[in-house]
Amino acid sequence: MNSAEPVIRCRGLSKRFAALTAVDALDLNVRRAEVFGFLGPNGSGKSTTIRMLCGLLLPSAGEIEVLGCQIPRDAEALKRRIGYMTQKFSLYEDLSVLENLQFLATVQGLGKAAARSRIAELLERYWLSELRQQMAGTLSGGQKQRLALAGAVLHKPDLLLLDEPTSAVDPQSRREFWDSLFELAEAGTTLLVSTHYMDEAERCTRLGILDAGRLVADGSPRELLDALPGQPLLVECEQPRQAQRALQGCPEVLAMAQIGAALRVLVAGTDGRAAIAQRLDAARLDARLHDAPANLEDVFVCVTRQPVQVRP
Numbered sequence: 001m002n003s004a005e006p007v008i009r010c011r012g013l014s015k016r017f018a019a020l021t022a023v024d025a026l027d028l029n030v031r032r033a034e035v036f037g038f039l040g041p042n043g044s045g046k047s048t049t050i051r052m053l054c055g056l057l058l059p060s061a062g063e064i065e066v067l068g069c070q071i072p073r074d075a076e077a078l079k080r081r082i083g084y085m086t087q088k089f090s091l092y093e094d095l096s097v098l099e100n101l102q103f104l105a106t107v108q109g110l111g112k113a114a115a116r117s118r119i120a121e122l123l124e125r126y127w128l129s130e131l132r133q134q135m136a137g138t139l140s141g142g143q144k145q146r147l148a149l150a151g152a153v154l155h156k157p158d159l160l161l162l163d164e165p166t167s168a169v170d171p172q173s174r175r176e177f178w179d180s181l182f183e184l185a186e187a188g189t190t191l192l193v194s195t196h197y198m199d200e201a202e203r204c205t206r207l208g209i210l211d212a213g214r215l216v217a218d219g220s221p222r223e224l225l226d227a228l229p230g231q232p233l234l235v236e237c238e239q240p241r242q243a244q245r246a247l248q249g250c251p252e253v254l255a256m257a258q259i260g261a262a263l264r265v266l267v268a269g270t271d272g273r274a275a276i277a278q279r280l281d282a283a284r285l286d287a288r289l290h291d292a293p294a295n296l297e298d299v300f301v302c303v304t305r306q307p308v309q310v311r312p
């Protein structure tokens with residue numbers, strides 16, 4: 001496969017569940033060794049798309065090509081070349097760490113000697129060596145995800161599809177998990193990973209943002225920030241809810257969200273700030289306005305018109 005060719009290419013990809021269109025005419029290109037972040041509000045179609053790309057779910061319409069395989073036609077052949085991991089722990093809780101990996105090696109058809117050395121390498125790489133005899137069900141959230149990652153890469157897949165892999169782990173484990181993802185990307189693995197965390201999104205080489213099944217933004221984090229149509233403003237005020245109500249429907253406000261005690265407002269145009277100050281003044285609200293550097297949360301809120309939802 002030519003390295004310039006996209007690893008994932010889909011055109012007009014759609015999935016309908018009865019009257020609901022979960023994925024709506026999606027065009028997507030993911031290139032080799034990219035870390036492609038998939039963002040979107042709850043229910044925007046991320047998991048459904050990933051499951052179709054893996055060949056686990058039949059599309060209602062559209063074309064999918066993954067690693068040169070036509071999906072769903074070549075889904076069986078693709079399975080040997082991809083790794084798939086979800087937030088839900090899918091390994092055997094009553095088998096040990098080692099037994100889980102041995103079982104997966106058998107399923108993947110690895111020979112005994114190859115399996116032994118690959119498992120030893122993965123136990124080492126994902127800090128599981130000392131836990132090898134522990135039952136998987138008794139591992140911590142972060143340890144489970146490391147084991148799941150080891151299982152997903154056991155057969156050295158060219159592409160890893162990860163559906164919210166870190167939603168059940170603490171911030172330190174999330175960072176370590178992402179370091180492992182970058183190690184894989186450096187070694188040439190392509191990654192598509194869905195997340196609700198903006199700090200993870202920032203680390204991706206490219207992002208696609210879904211909203212109601214449609215791709216509403218696609219680019220590197222820098223490109224998306226540069227394309228932001230307004231300037232973020234922080235409105236500090238004793239009554240942020242009232243300030244929000246006062247600014248509702250204001251044509252200069254592209255998006256707004258309450259962040260702690262302040263209101264973050266994405267303001268259009270050069271006179272936007274003055275218009276906002278005027279509105280707040282007219283509502284007799286004492287507020288301080290500060291320019292704020294743009295971040296990916298602004299991009300998310302702007303293109304989806306919804307606040308960022310981070311799972312607990």
Ligand SMILES: Nc1ncnc2c1ncn2[C@@H]1O[C@H](COP(=O)(O)OP(=O)(O)OP(=O)(O)O)[C@@H](O)[C@H]1O
Pocket residue numbers: 017020022040041042043044045046047048049
């Ligand atoms: N098997 C199914 N049958 C019916 N509806 C479904 C099915 N699977 C998903 N949906 C619906 O499709 C829409 C998209 O769901 P999906 O899980 O793909 O979203 P998501 O972006 O991954 O959401 P989240 O961030 O909450 O995981 C939702 O409205 C969901 O209820």
